[in-house]
Amino acid sequence: MGYTVALTGNPNTGKTSLFNALTGSNQHVGNWPGVTVERKEGRFRMGDGEVKVVDLPGIYSLGAASLDEEIAADFLLRSRPDLAIVVADGSNLERSLYLAVQMLETGTPLVLALNMMDAAAEKGITIDVEKLSALLGIPVVPTVARRKEGIEDLKKRVLDELKNRTAPLNSFALPYGERLGPLFDEMEAFLTTKPELIPGLPARTAAVKFTEGDSVVLAAAESAGLLPALESILSGSGAAVESALGYDLQTAVIERRWGFVSGVTAEAVTRDLSLKTRLSLSDRIDRVVTSRTLGLPLFFLVTWAIFRLTYALGDPLVEIFGGLFESLGERSAGFLAAAGLSDVMVSFIQDGLIGGVGSVVVFFPHIFILFAFIAVLEDSGYMARGAFVMDRVMHLMGLHGKSFIPMLMGFGCNVPSMMATRILERPRDRMITLLILPFMSCSARLPVFVLFSGAFFGPHAGTAVFSLYILGIVVAVGAAKILGSTLFKGESSQLVMELPPYHIPSAGMVFRHAWERGFLFLQKAGTFILLSVVAVWALASLPWGVEYGSEESLVGSIGKVLAPLFQPAGFGFWQAAVALFFGFLAKEVVVGTFGALLGAGEAGLAAALPTLFTPLSAYAFLVMTLLYVPCVAAVAAFKRETGSWKWTFFMIAYTTLVGYGGAVLVYQGGRLLGLG
Amino acid sequence: MCPITVMPEGSEVTVARVTGGGEASKRLSELGLVPGVQVSVVQNGGGPLLLKVGDSRFALGQGMALKVFVDGAC
Numbered sequence: 001m002g003y004t005v006a007l008t009g010n011p012n013t014g015k016t017s018l019f020n021a022l023t024g025s026n027q028h029v030g031n032w033p034g035v036t037v038e039r040k041e042g043r044f045r046m047g048d049g050e051v052k053v054v055d056l057p058g059i060y061s062l063g064a065a066s067l068d069e070e071i072a073a074d075f076l077l078r079s080r081p082d083l084a085i086v087v088a089d090g091s092n093l094e095r096s097l098y099l100a101v102q103m104l105e106t107g108t109p110l111v112l113a114l115n116m117m118d119a120a121a122e123k124g125i126t127i128d129v130e131k132l133s134a135l136l137g138i139p140v141v142p143t144v145a146r147r148k149e150g151i152e153d154l155k156k157r158v159l160d161e162l163k164n165r166t167a168p169l170n171s172f173a174l175p176y177g178e179r180l181g182p183l184f185d186e187m188e189a190f191l192t193t194k195p196e197l198i199p200g201l202p203a204r205t206a207a208v209k210f211t212e213g214d215s216v217v218l219a220a221a222e223s224a225g226l227l228p229a230l231e232s233i234l235s236g237s238g239a240a241v242e243s244a245l246g247y248d249l250q251t252a253v254i255e256r257r258w259g260f261v262s263g264v265t266a267e268a269v270t271r272d273l274s275l276k277t278r279l280s281l282s283d284r285i286d287r288v289v290t291s292r293t294l295g296l297p298l299f300f301l302v303t304w305a306i307f308r309l310t311y312a313l314g315d316p317l318v319e320i321f322g323g324l325f326e327s328l329g330e331r332s333a334g335f336l337a338a339a340g341l342s343d344v345m346v347s348f349i350q351d352g353l354i355g356g357v358g359s360v361v362v363f364f365p366h367i368f369i370l371f372a373f374i375a376v377l378e379d380s381g382y383m384a385r386g387a388f389v390m391d392r393v394m395h396l397m398g399l400h401g402k403s404f405i406p407m408l409m410g411f412g413c414n415v416p417s418m419m420a421t422r423i424l425e426r427p428r429d430r431m432i433t434l435l436i437l438p439f440m441s442c443s444a445r446l447p448v449f450v451l452f453s454g455a456f457f458g459p460h461a462g463t464a465v466f467s468l469y470i471l472g473i474v475v476a477v478g479a480a481k482i483l484g485s486t487l488f489k490g491e492s493s494q495l496v497m498e499l500p501p502y503h504i505p506s507a508g509m510v511f512r513h514a515w516e517r518g519f520l521f522l523q524k525a526g527t528f529i530l531l532s533v534v535a536v537w538a539l540a541s542l543p544w545g546v547e548y549g550s551e552e553s554l555v556g557s558i559g560k561v562l563a564p565l566f567q568p569a570g571f572g573f574w575q576a577a578v579a580l581f582f583g584f585l586a587k588e589v590v591v592g593t594f595g596a597l598l599g600a601g602e603a604g605l606a607a608a609l610p611t612l613f614t615p616l617s618a619y620a621f622l623v624m625t626l627l628y629v630p631c632v633a634a635v636a637a638f639k640r641e642t643g644s645w646k647w648t649f650f651m652i653a654y655t656t657l658v659g660y661g662g663a664v665l666v667y668q669g670g671r672l673l674g675l676g
Numbered sequence: 677m678c679p680i681t682v683m684p685e686g687s688e689v690t691v692a693r694v695t696g697g698g699e700a701s702k703r704l705s706e707l708g709l710v711p712g713v714q715v716s717v718v719q720n721g722g723g724p725l726l727l728k729v730g731d732s733r734f735a736l737g738q739g740m741a742l743k744v745f746v747d748g749a750c
Binding site for chain 1: 693694699700701702703704705706707708710711712713718719721722723724726728730731732733734735736737738739740
């Protein structure tokens, strides 16, 4: 029979690695809180048992603060899986056990996966697994998910529990002490006379969670009409406990849990104190990396170096690829013409397919390298430090440091970065961040920047591209500021974030992540971009008989309608209008369109473009490409995340206006300065 | 008792209480900032604070850190 098992645990405990090891699925493992933004499911079989594993976002507790945590807490409390695997970080057991204890209180059958045992051993930590299991009353399995150790054992214990457990795990009662104990007795006695607040949740746990102000339980109490009765118990007996303790009940409950956790840890864990000095390596790095004086300059240096390196490594490869496509085009044209194909077909294959798609595909190295660097940032733990040092800057725009994580990811691709906004606690912060993400220059815009900069700015090409990235950030800052003081008034929530320990990113992980993203790009080139390019080619050839890509063709007519709009921005000719129009499908298509229209590969384009653009209008065109409506995939992601067509249309309209305004400003401003 | 924000870098302090009682203080408590816990201040330079609690490091914005009171005189 089939079972549903939830996989839960703190962020950075290797939960995603464990999920992969259990189910064989392939995902990226990041290092900042909240990497698992989607509900991921997998399956494993053992003997006659089939188990569905649901991978939940990382949480520190069942008290939800962000959307991510809400998703996880809601699933664990309400959907009640048959069993939950709590993943604990063996090198930081105390922290991981808090959630385990909360899970014990819910009565859900549990198995504790004691992960990262290798890191624990390195830190001189020994855990008495038998004792821990006896103290908690649940099976405990040591694992090293990254090396797939202990996985079979874990599967076996999970299935044992699922098959042999007949009653729910009700026996666990956390010792709440002589003051809180009687209070919970009173509430429990009251609750047992009523129908269950949340099906399956023990009455005592409901009492505890009500006392600590858990939103799920509060809502359930309200809809059951029990709110006044429970509150009167709290304001009566509860107030007496509060004054005896000297602090509020919520703190008291949480403090008792921590007390239990440290008791268990003290009994089950031994530390080799002679290894203590090595532990502080992360701290010592942090002293420098997060310092007030060096933190920000260092962070800018790192990002700047990443972009420089992406070009330094990518550019030579682009030339090689470009040359390959060029000669491929010529050879196949010669071959096809000799085979007696009509001129139209030859032009379709040489100019449309090979020229158009080729001009995009050559940027594969850039995209691969950029994503490899982003993976290094995440996996090493530096990403969270970036958020830390950017916190003050982000406050100027009315957001906090965590918003910076999606923004930085946006340099890779806007789509996953929009999903990453779920780590933000306040809907207001999330909405503002979502609205400014399209200005983060994603890797799809890179081919356009590289092509134009190479053609127009010669030795200053690198600076020109870098300036566009900066411009995107500046516009995002301004937009956040304006949105925050008009449409989304109110305070940003405060930064609360764990900084994971540094570790050397594994080469395999970085390569896999970069390859996955790079492969998506190639896939996009093979489908989306290919189709767009074919459409552009067809429109450029129709009606039959016109000169290919001329003003008289269909595409020329479309472009001519739109072109006058772009006159003030300096690129009021139809090819640019057509390129921007198709760029909505995917921004790389801007390059592909020029490739198809001008009938040239990457190298040929660099020579053909100066017949249309001046350096100033080229830069204005890049500003437009940077800022105007993100690609259709990002728009779809925006709609999914906000759930609102109204805001989606708002986003499309305002980004397009900002892009157009920016381009006009650059062109007209440049002319005033005599640059035209 | 004084707020942790006035504590210099490198100091080791003991949490006395977390004020507020709302969502924010609950979050802090669940991360381990409860009365009696030892915390070291790794970074405190006007922006967010970097605290070490047990084996974990946490970044707290100034407003959040103001809710955390520690033993000792200011």
